[in-house]
Amino acid sequence: MTATKGLEGIVAAASSISSIVDGVLTYRGYDIDDLAVNASFEEVAYLLWFGKLPSQAELKQLHEDLSNEAKVPDQVIEQMKLYPKDTNTMAALRSAVSALALYDKEADDMSREANERKAIRLQAKLPTVIAALARIREGQEPVAPLAGLFIAENFLYMLRGEKPDEVSVKALDQALVLHADHELNASTFAARVTVATLSDIYSGVTSAIGALKGPLHGGANEAVMRMLSEIGSMENVEPYIQQKLDNRDKIMGFGHRVYKNGDPRAKHLQKMSRELGEMKGDTTLYEMSVKIDELVNTQKGLRPNVDFYSASVYTQLGINHELFTPIFAISRVSGWTAHILEQYENNRIIRPRAEYVGLTDQKYVSVEQRS
Numbered sequence: 001m002t003a004t005k006g007l008e009g010i011v012a013a014a015s016s017i018s019s020i021v022d023g024v025l026t027y028r029g030y031d032i033d034d035l036a037v038n039a040s041f042e043e044v045a046y047l048l049w050f051g052k053l054p055s056q057a058e059l060k061q062l063h064e065d066l067s068n069e070a071k072v073p074d075q076v077i078e079q080m081k082l083y084p085k086d087t088n089t090m091a092a093l094r095s096a097v098s099a100l101a102l103y104d105k106e107a108d109d110m111s112r113e114a115n116e117r118k119a120i121r122l123q124a125k126l127p128t129v130i131a132a133l134a135r136i137r138e139g140q141e142p143v144a145p146l147a148g149l150f151i152a153e154n155f156l157y158m159l160r161g162e163k164p165d166e167v168s169v170k171a172l173d174q175a176l177v178l179h180a181d182h183e184l185n186a187s188t189f190a191a192r193v194t195v196a197t198l199s200d201i202y203s204g205v206t207s208a209i210g211a212l213k214g215p216l217h218g219g220a221n222e223a224v225m226r227m228l229s230e231i232g233s234m235e236n237v238e239p240y241i242q243q244k245l246d247n248r249d250k251i252m253g254f255g256h257r258v259y260k261n262g263d264p265r266a267k268h269l270q271k272m273s274r275e276l277g278e279m280k281g282d283t284t285l286y287e288m289s290v291k292i293d294e295l296v297n298t299q300k301g302l303r304p305n306v307d308f309y310s311a312s313v314y315t316q317l318g319i320n321h322e323l324f325t326p327i328f329a330i331s332r333v334s335g336w337t338a339h340i341l342e343q344y345e346n347n348r349i350i351r352p353r354a355e356y357v358g359l360t361d362q363k364y365v366s367v368e369q370r371s
């Protein structure tokens with residue numbers, strides 16, 4: 001038995017949710033380039049869960065269900081107020097989502113219908129939890145969700161305490177579409193491993209949030225913004241990046257396990273970053289990002305992944321970098337829960353083997369005789 005480091009190239013599940021073939025990403029057979037410009041996030045979530053785009057009536061129903069489920073139990077809001085204000089937002093989100101299970105009477109109902117309801121419930125409540133966490137950290141009262149708003153608009157409304165402009169809503173909605181699912185990425189795999197023991201959907205999503213938090217995965221978008229802030233100016237881009245490359249340091253937001261010729265989602269976020277900059281009359285962040293992109297590509301042959309341009313997009317939407325990875329979770333919870341539903345449908349516990357590389361033939365020595 002020989003281990004493959006990082007399970008590279010190992011096919012660990014059969015799935016009909018999303019695929020990456022020759023650098024083309026599809027959700028249920030629809031090219032991400034098509035969905036990114038034409039579909040709303042709600043349509044995409046429906047597509048991931050139910051395998052087809054919704055009819056008008058189905059979309060209306062989903063919208064109503066999401067709206068009805070968006071409120072978070074008061075107990076969870078009160079608990080969030082007790083979290084340390086300087087805690088990592090993904091750690092806080094992980095705790096809050098775990099707590100949501102305690103107040104869901106259906107948490108351990110394993111029927112397909114109950115799990116579909118919980119998928120919608122989790123999707124509805126995550127934006128409310130994240131906006132509340134953000135406001136509590138700033139010493140403000142959480143803002144309750146507004147009935148009738150779609151997810152991107154409602155999230156920005158709850159975050160800012162006022163109705164957002166159309167440009168911001170559209171940009172965030174497109175970003176949510178682009179992040180919704182990605183085959184067997186680390187957090188989705190974590191979710192599937194957890195629920196394959198027949199544990200509940202909340203446990204699966206809590207595991208996934210833990211995996212998404214890491215800087216090699218979803219946490220990279222925050223790290224990109226920290227890097228851009230450290231660089232600070234266009235003139236500093238070249239010396240800063242050159243030093244990182246010379247030291248063989250990782251440049252966050254670049255590289256990918258599956259895409260070797262570029263992530264198809266990055267170009268949409270790059271365009272969005274440019275357009276938001278132009279609209280605000282300040283394209284500095286966008287230009288700095290493009291310069292980094294050129295340097296890393298020329299010298300390392302590495303291309304930006306989904307996390308790179310999303311950092312300048314979210315910053316230009318006035319969002320604090322501590323919320324970037326939680327926003328990724330607002331989108332990816334649709335994919336996680338779709339994969340959890342799929343795992344339950346055709347379940348077998350996920351239990352690979354390890355290649356043993358430790359000591360052998362050891363003999364027990366009593367504690368008194370051990371040196």
Ligand SMILES: CC(=O)SCCNC(=O)CCNC(=O)[C@H](O)C(C)(C)COP(=O)(O)OP(=O)(O)OC[C@H]1O[C@@H](n2cnc3c(N)ncnc32)[C@H](O)[C@@H]1OP(=O)(O)O
Nearest residue numbers: 215216217218220249250251252253254255256257305307
């Ligand atoms: C939503 C997402 O999860 S997208 C990914 C977000 N993560 C990041 O942006 C973090 C930065 N990137 C990385 O750490 C990696 O590229 C990963 C984790 C995305 C993929 O990791 P792997 O598939 O294991 O790639 P691996 O580490 O084998 O990379 C191959 C080579 O490229 C180098 N490399 C990969 N990414 C980078 C990077 N961002 N900066 C500098 N060098 C890099 C590696 O050091 C390695 O070089 P070597 O062969 O000389 O040792």
Ligand SMILES: O=C([O-])CC(=O)C(=O)O
Nearest residue numbers: 181182184185186257306
């Ligand atoms: O697929 C991966 O390894 C990481 C990624 O891009 C994602 O989760 O969107």
